[in-house]
């Protein structure tokens with residue numbers, strides 16, 4: 001079939017197999033062009049949420065920067081004869097093939113990371129193939145979680161807290177700056193969001209792997225968060241998502257003492273805003289990102305997903321690294337985004353931006369390009385008019 005982007009709101013329902021492979025390759029080539037992180041770097045890494053965004057970049061830096069064996073978990077849709085897979089499915093295939101070419105162990109387990117069954121599959125795989133792990137990267141972003149003990153299906157909401165919010169945003173397709181009204185979350189919606197995106201599942205993973213004796217001495221685990229600034233606080237940090245992210249801070253504090261005997265630690269890492277499947281779904285954020293990208297690109301300070309994660313591994317996870325921690329003990333990677341001059345300029349533009357000047361003040365086209373790239377579209381060297389086999393010739397088990 002010939003695969004073209006089919007965009008519905010903030011998702012693209014098609015993904016280009018060759019384009020996704022090009023996306024993975026581009027990240028690998030970047031990591032290989034950087035100084036090696038092999039010395040003292042983690043050697044056996046588990047990435048939860050390995051198929052896209054920050055998790056995929058973490059897996060790529062672990063493997064191609066540190067030379068690590070990687071086990072990944074993701075929740076992706078396999079292809080059918082006449083329907084493409086999700087982008088993450090193609091990313092996993094491309095990653096595994098590239099790792100195999102370099103003689104690096106790479107296995108991906110697809111299914112629900114929140115379930116006990118997946119934890120058991122991972123435990124068995126580690127026991128069989130790796131013995132133990134040195135690093136666990138927790139990079140899940142999901143709208144739902146079926147609780148493994150209560151079986152309740154929790155759905156997250158992306159809403160402000162307290163009062164209704166009237167705020168600027170952007171209609172990405174139409175390129176229009178708009179004002180939106182967002183109703184506040186109920187206490188139940190907030191609790192559900194914490195149940196999905198908070199730290200409980202991270203704790204369950206550490207408990208399960210720890211009880212099975214699979215955490216190596218010096219084991220570290222990282223979960224990712226976003227804080228941002230007052231422009232996005234009303235919908236992010238001070239909203240339902242912020243409550244869930246606060247719960248990650250709680251979980252990090254609860255996990256670290258359990259790792260004491262191993263001289264291990266759990267940390268939350270605060271990352272910069274990028275375009276990902278998850279972040280595109282958050283109202284307001286695309287407008288902020290479009291302004292931020294313009295300001296950072298103009299100053300030569302822009303970092304994409306893999307550059308950001310490469311810098312985190314090189315400056316914060318390498319042996320002997322001096323950690324840049326805040327008062328809560330989080331690793332701060334958002335130092336460049338939150339630079340005073342950058343934020344002052346973004347704030348100035350935020351007050352001025354309208355549909356007429358958006359192209360001048362912001363980088364909505366950069367946002368759109370990054371969004372399409374997530375699904376494998378927009379890579380030079382990929383023939384988008386050529387027929388491709390969406391199954392990549394990989395036989396799929398009957399549904």
Ligand code: NAD
Pocket residue numbers: 048049050051052053054055073074075076088111112113114138139140141142143224225226270271272273274275276277278279
């Ligand atoms: P993403 O949408 O690109 O990737 C999410 C990953 O989670 C995918 O691999 C997906 O398959 C996997 N996943 C979702 N549900 C799953 C399930 N039930 N079982 C197994 N795997 C599942 O997301 P992202 O933007 O890279 O976000 C990853 C983390 O980084 C999140 O915690 C997010 O809050 C954080 N973060 C993101 C940004 C940003 O701007 N995107 C900024 C800072 C922090």
